Amino acid sequence: MKKTAHIISHSHWDREWYLPFEQHRYYFIKLMNHLIEQFNQKGNAFKSFHLDGQTVLLEDYFAVHPENRDIVKQLIEEKKLYIGPWYILQDAFLTSSEANIRNLQIGLSDTKTYGHASKIGYFPDTFGIYGQAPQILKQANIDTAAFGRGVKPTGFNNTVSDTTNFESPYSEMDWQSPDGSKVLGILFANWYSNGNEIPADKQEAKAFWDKKLQDAEKYASTNQLLFMNGCDHQPLQKNIPDAIETASALYPDYRFKHSSFDEYIEALQDSLPDRLQVIEGELRNQRTDGWSTLVNTASSRIYLKQWNNYCQSLLEKVAEPLAAMNFLAGNAYPHKYIQFMWKSLMKNHPHDSICGCSVDAVHREMVTRFETVAQMGDVFIKEKAKELSRNIDTSNTPEGGIPLIVINTTGWKKNDVITKTVDLDKVYFSQMPFEEIPVYLQNKTTPGYKLVDSEGKIIDYQLDDPTIAFGYDLPDDQFRQPYYAKRAELSFFTEDIPAFGYKTFYLVPSEDPMQRPRQNKMVTENHDTEMENDYVHVSFHADGSYDLMNKVTGESFHHLGIYEDTGDIGNEYMYKETERHPAITTKGVKAEFKFLERSTLRSKLEVTQTLTIPVSADDQLATERNYLIWHKEREAGRSEEVTTLTLRTVVTLTKGMKGPSFKLMVDNQATDHRLRVLFPTGIETETHKADSIFEIVSRPNTPEKEWENPSFCHHQQRFSSLADNQKGLTVATDGLHEYEILKEDGTIALTVLRSVAELGDWGDFPTPEAQCQGLQTAEWQVLPHEKDVIQSQAFVDAYQFKVPLVPVQEGIHEGVWPENHQFVKTEADGLAWSSMKVEEEREDVMIRWFNPVEKKLPLHATIKNYQSFKSSILEEKTNQEDELYEVGKHEIITLGFHNKH
Numbered sequence: 057m058k059k060t061a062h063i064i065s066h067s068h069w070d071r072e073w074y075l076p077f078e079q080h081r082y083y084f085i086k087l088m089n090h091l092i093e094q095f096n097q098k099g100n101a102f103k104s105f106h107l108d109g110q111t112v113l114l115e116d117y118f119a120v121h122p123e124n125r126d127i128v129k130q131l132i133e134e135k136k137l138y139i140g141p142w143y144i145l146q147d148a149f150l151t152s153s154e155a156n157i158r159n160l161q162i163g164l165s166d167t168k169t170y171g172h173a174s175k176i177g178y179f180p181d182t183f184g185i186y187g188q189a190p191q192i193l194k195q196a197n198i199d200t201a202a203f204g205r206g207v208k209p210t211g212f213n214n215t216v217s218d219t220t221n222f223e224s225p226y227s228e229m230d231w232q233s234p235d236g237s238k239v240l241g242i243l244f245a246n247w248y249s250n251g252n253e254i255p256a257d258k259q260e261a262k263a264f265w266d267k268k269l270q271d272a273e274k275y276a277s278t279n280q281l282l283f284m285n286g287c288d289h290q291p292l293q294k295n296i297p298d299a300i301e302t303a304s305a306l307y308p309d310y311r312f313k314h315s316s317f318d319e320y321i322e323a324l325q326d327s328l329p330d331r332l333q334v335i336e337g338e339l340r341n342q343r344t345d346g347w348s349t350l351v352n353t354a355s356s357r358i359y360l361k362q363w364n365n366y367c368q369s370l371l372e373k374v375a376e377p378l379a380a381m382n383f384l385a386g387n388a389y390p391h392k393y394i395q396f397m398w399k400s401l402m403k404n405h406p407h408d409s410i411c412g413c414s415v416d417a418v419h420r421e422m423v424t425r426f427e428t429v430a431q432m433g434d435v436f437i438k439e440k441a442k443e444l445s446r447n448i449d450t451s452n453t454p455e456g457g458i459p460l461i462v463i464n465t466t467g468w469k470k471n472d473v474i475t476k477t478v479d480l481d482k483v484y485f486s487q488m489p490f491e492e493i494p495v496y497l498q499n500k501t502t503p504g505y506k507l508v509d510s511e512g513k514i515i516d517y518q519l520d521d522p523t524i525a526f527g528y529d530l531p532d533d534q535f536r537q538p539y540y541a542k543r544a545e546l547s548f549f550t551e552d553i554p555a556f557g558y559k560t561f562y563l564v565p566s567e568d569p570m571q572r573p574r575q576n577k578m579v580t581e582n583h584d585t586e587m588e589n590d591y592v593h594v595s596f597h598a599d600g601s602y603d604l605m606n607k608v609t610g611e612s613f614h615h616l617g618i619y620e621d622t623g624d625i626g627n628e629y630m631y632k633e634t635e636r637h638p639a640i641t642t643k644g645v646k647a648e649f650k651f652l653e654r655s656t657l658r659s660k661l662e663v664t665q666t667l668t669i670p671v672s673a674d675d676q677l678a679t680e681r682n683y684l685i686w687h688k689e690r691e692a693g694r695s696e697e698v699t700t701l702t703l704r705t706v707v708t709l710t711k712g713m714k715g716p717s718f719k720l721m722v723d724n725q726a727t728d729h730r731l732r733v734l735f736p737t738g739i740e741t742e743t744h745k746a747d748s749i750f751e752i753v754s755r756p757n758t759p760e761k762e763w764e765n766p767s768f769c770h771h772q773q774r775f776s777s778l779a780d781n782q783k784g785l786t787v788a789t790d791g792l793h794e795y796e797i798l799k800e801d802g803t804i805a806l807t808v809l810r811s812v813a814e815l816g817d818w819g820d821f822p823t824p825e826a827q828c829q830g831l832q833t834a835e836w837q838v839l840p841h842e843k844d845v846i847q848s849q850a851f852v853d854a855y856q857f858k859v860p861l862v863p864v865q866e867g868i869h870e871g872v873w874p875e876n877h878q879f880v881k882t883e884a885d886g887l888a889w890s891s892m893k894v895e896e897e898r899e900d901v902m903i904r905w906f907n908p909v910e911k912k913l914p915l916h917a918t919i920k921n922y923q924s925f926k927s928s929i930l931e932e933k934t935n936q937e938d939e940l941y942e943v944g945k946h947e948i949i950t951l952g953f954h955n956k957h
């Protein structure tokens with residue numbers, strides 16, 4: 057049987073990378089215009105073009121050429137132009153679990169409006185892929201994935217052997233998720249450019265194909281060979297029909313076909329061998345020498361990752377569930393606005409964008425995008441919280457009291473210390489000449505207060521001294537309403553705020569006020585450096601490191617929190633440590649301590665440490681960059697000139713926290729270096745756990761034998777964790793995605809800052825802003841626990857780090873909803889909650905969890921007057937209706953709730 061060479065024309069389009077977005081778009085417009093011209097030519101044998109798996113490119117094009125919408129739509133319907141399934145080509149590890157799902161949902165929904173969707177999980181350039189990708193694709197009815205990285209192929213003879221994980225003899229393999237879902241995996245073994253610029257000239261074509269056919273056959277398990285006719289930002293090769301004619305004449309034993317993924321996969325499926333190598337879980341280049349994994353994009357320009365984590369949490373953990381609760385309360389769900397926020401955020405999710413491996417102009421634009429998403433999220437949450445609160449009956453408010461409603465938008469019951477600015481008194485400009493109001497409010501006596509819950513139970517709180525502040529309301533049906541308020545910050549401990557629910561509290565004037573002034577604010581006590589609550593005891597050493605005791609188990613960890621600085625002569629993609637320069641640490645360097653706050657609710661301790669480090673790399677680095685010396689081969693050292701890094705860390709321990717949280721502030725004036733914080737757990741294990749996409753994944757502490765890079769860093773979503781049978785330590789983070797497990801003392805090393813000066817990759821692209829100069833911050837929480845992060849349920853606390861409750865100050869009125877309420881009742885012990893939203897077409901409420909363990913777990917969830925059903929990540933309606941659902945091992949489960957009326 058003849059072999060078939062499938063030639064798929066495409067262009068891998070990084071929307072922004074070594075050029076800013078608008079400059080890459082200039083060339084993209086050209087490409088699209090050429091494509092339309094090409095398809096419109098009469099008698100043209102140019103069959104099809106693959107538009108890189110991302111529908112956002114159409115938005116980019118129509119913004120300039122809206123008049124070509126119909127032509128493009130027609131090309132898609134005629135299966136000439138292939139689009140989707142993604143909205144953008146995301147980085148898989150640095151975007152959240154939900155962002156990965158939304159990317160597919162929005163991409164597929166876009167393809168519906170344009171016509172046909174390319175049903176291939178397309179990850180051409182993705183810097184490693186998470187292990188749950190096959191499950192996500194299967195739930196979206198996609199059976200095939202194509203990727204360029206993560207697996208090392210080993211081409212040899214034509215027999216399939218059971219090689220170790222992460223290796224396959226063929227470019228075709230079975231790729232399996234931890235739940236057992238399998239897709240056909242296609243590795244671009246010779247990259248997604250193995251058919252780029254195919255010569256039409258006979259002599260050149262011979263040289264080209266002799267090599268290319270051999271390269272492809274080396275890895276192919278069938279007689280269907282794949283040639284990707286394109287590369288990064290590749291202009292259109294218009295004479296592909298001629299090139300195909302030349303090749304057909306040269307090689308009569310082969311059939312050359314201008315093909316598409318639809319056609320290639322169909323032909324491939326028919327001729328696959330009975331058995332393919334099964335590759336399980338994550339694809340992270342673990343069986344390579346470790347020098348090209350691109351893993352250190354996880355710590356490149358950390359400020360971007362922090363912005364992203366903030367915006368993702370805002371949308372998926374607060375805005376959407378809040379809107380869904382509002383929907384259950386009888387209000388409209390603003391589908392389009394929420395989608396607009398997601399799309400805006402996702403424009404920062406492509407691999408060269410969120411990875412921080414582009415030129416400075418790209419990342420400056422990203423910061424502006426993040427800012428706009430945060431602005432939208434903030435106003436959305438504020439308005440939605442008000443909308444919900446307006447429907448809550450607060451008419452039982454004691455005389456003169458102020459109702460405060462605390463909304464929990466997450467799938468977990470929450471205990472937390474809340475801080476909320478409260479207007480104790482307010483005078484509108486319409487009530488008094490505005491210049492008189494401040495004095496009036498100032499002179500008015502502020503009463504003492506007590507804080508009570510709806511049952512009258514007295515709640516511990518603290519209230520700052522009030523100030524007079526300007527404010528304004530924007531009513532739905534009236535002109536803006538300016539006012540002055542007597543305003544103060546109120547902090548109080550809230551217990552058992554129900555999942556997807558709220559509780560009402562009342563701040564009530566009282567003759568016998570329960571107010572306790574904030575104690576010891578701004579006290580300096582260098583001799584007493586301990587913090588304690590019901591769960592942990594923290595005691596600091598003179599160098600700023602600390603011992604952490606889990607009061608529940610009595611187990612302790614010692615000397616946590618040492619900072620470590622090393623030289624980095626790599627680039628935005630890869631860390632390369634300067635040799636001959638040992639790490640500089642804060643160990644033994646005297647720290648200064650200052651309590652910023654100490655009360656029954658909260659202790660805040662400021663620890664200041666200094667590190668004297670080389671100001672930059674030595675002069676050799678500039679030459680090595682200039683000559684494009686590959687990072688692995690570089691020999692530059694650190695400069696002799698030194699500078700001082702002042703590390704200011706604020707440690708917070710509030711009532712109810714399972715472990716202290718940390719915020720590092722550092723004014724970075726050094727370049728070419730990396731700063732980490734170390735957690736020596738003393739735990740000796742072979743493996744550890746890390747949060748990934750819909751998975752708490754187990755990874756080996758030491759690399760495979762092929763690994764040569766002395767650094768063995770990994771990606772994490774929100775936490776990493778070490779544990780033995782007795783005790784464990786989990787470090788939850790806010791946008792810190794890189795960690796390493798060091799053998800010495802079982803240490804978790806968390807990267808908090810990385811400073812480099814160039815993009816890397818194929819040319820000389822200086823990126824001075826990747827040095828991250830000026831004020832940089834980092835936040836994390838240290839959670840000691842029994843056993844491992846899953847068994848101890850420490851993951852629940854880790855997932856809630858920096859996910860806030862929403863407090864609202866409300867007026868006094870009647871309402872249809874009671875003072876305390878839970879919209880969704882769930883029994884989901886052991887499951888990890890992910891999202892709650894409303895589906896657009898049927899307006900079913902959709903809630904998603906995943907099962908982090910190897911065994912089945914029960915799930916029970918009810919909404920009054922709604923019938924639940926089991927759906928998929930695409931959120932379609934099914935007849936699988938139950939009272940109690942069984943969630944399979946590592947299953948991602950989405951329940952729908954359909955209104956019975």
Ligand SMILES: [Zn+2]
Nearest residue numbers: 068070181407
């Ligand atoms: Zn790319």
